[in-house]
Amino acid sequence: MSQPSHSSSHDQSLQEIDSIAAGLGLSRNDYEPYGRYKAKLAHGLSQRLNDRPLAKYIGVTAINPTPLGEGKTVTAIGLAMALSQLGHSTIGTLREPSLAPVFGIKGGGAGGGKCTLEPQADINLHFTGDMHAVTSATNLLASIIDNHLKRKKTPQINPATITWKRVLDLCDRGLAHIITGLDQVPQAPLRETGFELSAASEVMAILALATDLADLRLRLGRIVVGMTYEKQPVTVETLGCAGAMAALLVDALQPNLVQSCEQTPFLVHAGPFGNIAHGNSSIVADLIAVRLADYVVTESGFGADCGAEKFFDIKCRTSGLKPDAEVLVCTARALKLQSGLFEVRPGRPLPAELLEENLDAIRAGAVNLKAHLDIIQQYGLPVVVAINAFPNDSEPELAEIQRIALEQGAVAAVITDAFARGGQGSIALAEAVVNAASQPNQFQYLYPLEMSIEDKIEMIATKIYGAASVEYEPKARRRIQQYEQLGYGNLPVCIAKTQYSLSHDPSLLGRPQGFTFPVRDMKLSAGAGFLYALCGEIRTMPGLPSEPAALRIDIDEQGNIIGLQ
16 A cells, blocks of 8 residues: 655655665565555565575664754654665664654654655654554553453453553653543543553554564463452463454554655654653664665664663564674764753753853763763674764853763774764764674673662663662562562563663762662563563653744645644
8 A cells, every 4th residue: 555755855856766765686576565665574584584694783863862862863864864875785673763852852753964764754753654553553552451341251350450441642741640530430440541652552562573463463362451359460361462453553563764855865764762662663673774784873862871771682682683882873962961060950941051062061071972982882893982062052062071981991993073064074973883784793682681670770770870778669669579470580681761861860960879769669461472661650651841843843835744843
């Protein structure tokens, strides 16, 4: 089923998707066009390419950002384009943007300046319908659960134990906590529940971690929605809903092939958040990409403490792929913010003094850069620091960041200017990445799965975040004990926490140490294959800022969508 593409300022320079696919060596049976500039790759393609050599696998992460982000996606796009300019066959693999940040604080998630994914408006909005499929599958299960309760079917679910919520791909804080079943003639039980973001849902996590259709179907069936009165888990397979959910997700499991504004191929697929979920694009896209190119550039959500840790300990553990190098993105303004000398609030413009030259603030905030370098180095990987330059950055500031990064063990520290110059602005970064990826590495996971749940959480909290100890609220401790008794103790842990600090508290900037890391609740994502720890004041259904990005999005007289960047 093909769909129209919205016009873009880059349309004149784009290739038809058939040309992009042919450049990757794909036959017409390997993909299905969705209009002129998008396509979905065929099921089973990774298995058919298994005899090809593996690409160099490059991760891109960042330090703790300002609320406006630090150009990590722009850097990843620029790196892929620069590698292509150097003559290396390259594919980028990125997450699909959620409408929550598109219309919320950050705006569009398809790059910016001269580093965009195209067709940009399509990717930022409805794209190929994957997000809607995730939303529909999640909400179908919610309605099946209510119907099961209403009709008193077996196994009987204890309503107080139901953890499954409905989802929406928009920030709507008013739906976070609701009561359902308020009809005069009740069609569903009266109970408290709520909405979460589609990108934070277990179905989205499953879409990102499934390796093929059979694995998708198996994972959906393993979802635990609640407990019986005898304290036994009730799975989706038991409810008989896994097949219908899989049917809704058949097309969504196919990776989406698009291109950058310089015609570099990208697979944009799945979109779990990095601060709530595991924050990485799909495994199935990576399994295809590493057989089609010399280099694959993939990006993790937010900083090394969020997306990169989950990339290593959850995604790579599941896929079996091992990264060859990691790129750590930083900016002068984010390092100055981490000094604690400036007040920044989400939804508000950055203060003018943050954008002025201040070497003392750079040095004070550089402890955050050092911490993120330490995190990646624990995994045995070479790190290249990409300093994403903004027009108001001073040369002394950039030079000081380079000096600090190299002293801390980065194999290279490169100034990039991809936003203004496209791939050409990342040539030095690409050369440094090629060199880093050619070096032997000792990649390893942070913890073995055989560790207890509490030991895994404490390993992440102390070794990654810098905490002195972990404190569990009674509800979290009860659930940990229950999950271990039910045989789920050997799963990896996905921690939901703020992206603005290494800790759970967004006000603890720089490199906080000696703090107590609070775990207020635990959830089981048996289908995704991880345990989910809620820490600090993280919300799975956030609200809008005072000036949402939605207020600057419009259409022109020709129907082109504007204001998404």
